[in-house]
Amino acid sequence: MKRYDLVVIGAGSGGFAAARVATGYGKKVALIDKGPFGGLCILKGCMPSKTLLRSSELAHLAGTSKALGVAVHGLTLDYPGIISRKNKIIKGFIDYRWEEVRSNPRIAFIEGAAQFRSPGEVQVGAKVIQGDRFVISTGSSLFIPPIPGLRETGFITSDEALERIDLPRSLAVLGGGAVALELGQHFSRMGVKVSIFERRNSLLSREDGDIGLALAGYLREEGMEVYTNVVFERISADGTLKQVEARVDGRPICFKAEEILVATGRQAALEKLNLEAAGVAYTPKGVVVNEEMRTTASSIFAAGDATGIYPLTHVAVYQGEIAGHNAFSHVKRKAAYRLVPQIIFTDPTFAKVGMTEREAKEKGLEVIVAAYPFDDLGKAICTGQTKGYVKMLADAGSGEILGVHLLGPEGASLIYGMNVAMRFRATVHQLLEIPYFHPALSEIFTYPAEEIARKLSHPIHKEAD
Template sequence: MPSKVLLASASLYRKLGRAHNFGLIADDVGVNFSDLIDRKDLIVEQISGPNLRAYLESQGMEIIEGRASFASEREISVDGRRLSFNKALVATGSRPLVPPIDGLDISGYITSREAIDKRRLPRSVIVMGGSSVALEFTAVYRSFGSSVTIVEAAPRIAFREDAQVSEELARRLAEQGVTIYTNATVRRAAPAGPEKSVIVETSEGEITLQAEELFVATGRRPNVEGLGLEEIGVDFGAKGIKVDPFLRTSARNVYAAGDVIPTLQLAQVGAYEGYVVGANAVSGDTMRTDYRVMPRVTWSYPEMASVGLTEEEATRQGIPHVVGSFPLAPLARAFAESEQSGFVKALVDLRNHEVIGFHAIGERSDEMVHEGLLAMHGRIKLHELAQAVFAEITMSEAVGNLFIELDATLERARRAA
C-alpha cells in the first residue's frame, strides 16, 4: 500500500508535465520528496492505524502486541504470556530477499522497506530485479527525474507476464530513458566515492555500472524463523510453510496464509486465503483454494494487469486456443486522456469458447482486468461476451471490441472447419 501512494503522486506529476496537451499551463512544477513521504505516512496511518484497530475491536477481536511463537500444539507464547487455542493461523508475511553478492553490504543498498521512507530523491538508481516491485519503484524514480538502470537475470523484465505485454513494457520504458539489461547478473558491488559501483555479468561480457543508489528487488523471503514451527511439527522450507488445498499445515489445527506460504505474494491473494482459512476454521475444512482466476496488477508506467494463463502457458499446457488483441490507440477516451499506448489481449479455449487468460497494458489496465476476471469466473461463453454493450468514451471499449473481434475469429474458424 505505501508504494501506491508514491505512485499516485508520480502519476499526477507526469500529467502535469504534459499539461500543454490538455490546453493547460503548469509552469515551475516541482517535487518536495519529504512532503511526499509525509503524505504517504498520513494515508497509511488513516488506513491501518487507530481507526482499523478500533474497528477490529468493535467486531469482538482482541489485539495483543508482541513476539509470538508456538509453545505447544495448543498454546502460543507472546512475550512469555501463554495463550491457548483450538485453531491458529500463521500469517507472518515476508521480507525482501537480498542475494549474497560480494561487497553489497559494504557498498550499501536499499530495498522496498527503506525506499518508502527515504526523504531524498536519488539522482540515479540501479534497480536489481525486473518484477513488480522493481518496476513500480522504477516508475516512481523515473517519473520524478532520476536516471534508472534495471539489471534483470531473466530473459525479459516482467518475466511472469505474457511475453507480448513484457515486450511492450520494455519498449515504453526505453522511450522514457530507462536502461534495461536482461540475462544479466550483478556479481560484485563496491563504494565509488559518493556513488555505488556494480560489476554486471551480461551475455556480452562484464560491464561496470555506477549510480547514487542501489535498489535491491530480487524477491521476498517468507518469515518462518523464530515461530516455534519445529516444536509442533509444521513442515516448512525456504519457500515457506507447506499447506494443503484447505490451507492446513502438517499440524492439522494450524493454518497458514499469505506471503508465508509458497503462493503468489500479492495482497489480494493473502486476503483471499484469509477468507478461506476463516471459512474452514469455522465450518470444518470444506473450502478448497482455487487460484484459477487470480488477478495480478503491476503499477509500472505504463501499468499492466493480467488474470489467467499467458499465451506461452496455454501453449505449453497443450490447450487449443485462439488469441486476439485490441489497441487503446483508436479509443476516444485514450485521445482525451492523451494515453494512447497499450492494448488488451485475451485467450479463448477452442473447446468450450471460454476466456482462459486476459492481459492489459496501458491506462486503466488495473480496472479493465476485472472484466476479463468476471468473464473467467462466470465461465461466460465468448459469444455472450461479444453481445455485451460497453459504454462509449471509456477505456473499457477496448475490451468490448476485443470480444467482438475474437468472436468473429472463432466464427470464421468454425466455418472453415
C-alpha cells in the same frame, strides 16, 4: 496460561481476516503480532507505494500535458511534503485497523514474537498461549541476493525507499518485478536518473515475454535505462558512488549510481516459529497447505505470504477468510486461484486475470490468441492514453475466455469486467452480446473477442458505429 478458540500469529491482512471471520462464529481469538502493528500492505507495501505513485503521476502529467494544449509552467516538487502526506495517510490506515481490533470484544491482542512449543500452544515472551486452532499468517521478509560486495557497499530496500525524504541523483534498481518497476518509475518521474537491472530475459518474467518487452520500451521512452539478461559480478564503492559490475547478454558493463535499490522479491517469514514442534511442514517457498488452507498439523492453518502461493494482499485476505471459516465450520471452503487478478501500477498499468500463453501451452490446451492496441481505440486517442494493448486467450473449441492481459490505461479498473466474465466461464460470443458504452476504454475487449470469434466455427460480426 490462557486458552483461546483460535490463535492467530500475525496481524496483517490475512491474519486479521481469519480473526474477523472466527469472531463471527462467536469464537474467542488471540491475535499475536511482533510489531510494528499494521501489516506489510499498510506499513511498507500497497498503500504507501500507491500514495507516492499518485504524486509522481501528477508530476508526469503536468510535464507532458502540453501535447493536450495545457502547458504547466514553474512546476516544483516538494518531496518532503510528498513523504509527509504519505505518512499522514498511512497513520490513518493504522489507526483505523487498530480501532477494528480494539473494539472487538472477542479479540485479545498480544504483542510479541510467537514460537510453537507444541501443536496446541505457543510462547510469547514469558506467556504461554494455548489454542484449539491456529492460523499462521506471519507474512514475508525481503530477499537480498548474495551478490559479492552488496552488503559491504550498502543499499536501500523498498522499506527505506518509501521513507527517505531526499532524492538521490541516480539510482540503480536491482530487480524487474512489481516493486522494482513501480518505484523505479516513481523515482524517475521525480527527476532521478534510474537504471533497471533484471537477471532474467524480460521484465515481469512470470508473464508472457511480449508484456515485459513492451513495458521496457515505454520505460525507456521516459528516459529510464533497462537491462535484462544481467549476471551480477560485483558491487563496490567508488568514492561517493556505488558501482555495479555485471554482464548483459554476455557483455561486461560497469555502472555507477549514487544509490542502489534492491527489489528482488520477498520470502515467507517463518524464522523462529519452531514449526517442527507443531508438526507443520514447510519448504523454502512457505508453509505447506491444502485447498482448505490446512497445514500438515490438522488444527493449524496458514494464510497469506507465509504460504508462498501468491504474495498479494487480496489473496491473503481470501486465504485468511477461508482459514477462519474452515477452522470452525463443518462445511468446508476450498481455495481456488483461477480468477486471481494481478495488477502492477506502472504507467501503463499491467493487469491480468487467468492464464498466460505459456501456461496454456504447458497444460496442453489449444487456444486462440488475439490482441488489440490502445492507439487504435477511439476513447484512448481522444484522451491521449494510447500506450499498450489488450491480449485475450480463448479455448480453440468452445471459445471460453481463458485469460486476459492488459498493458494500458486504467488497467486496475478495467480488468474486473473480464474477471466477472471468466467467473461465469463466458465465451467470446457471449462477451460480444453485451452492449459496451461508446466511447469508453472498456470497448477494447470487444476487438480481440471479435477476432477470436471470427476464427472459431461460429463467427460474429459487429455492426459499424
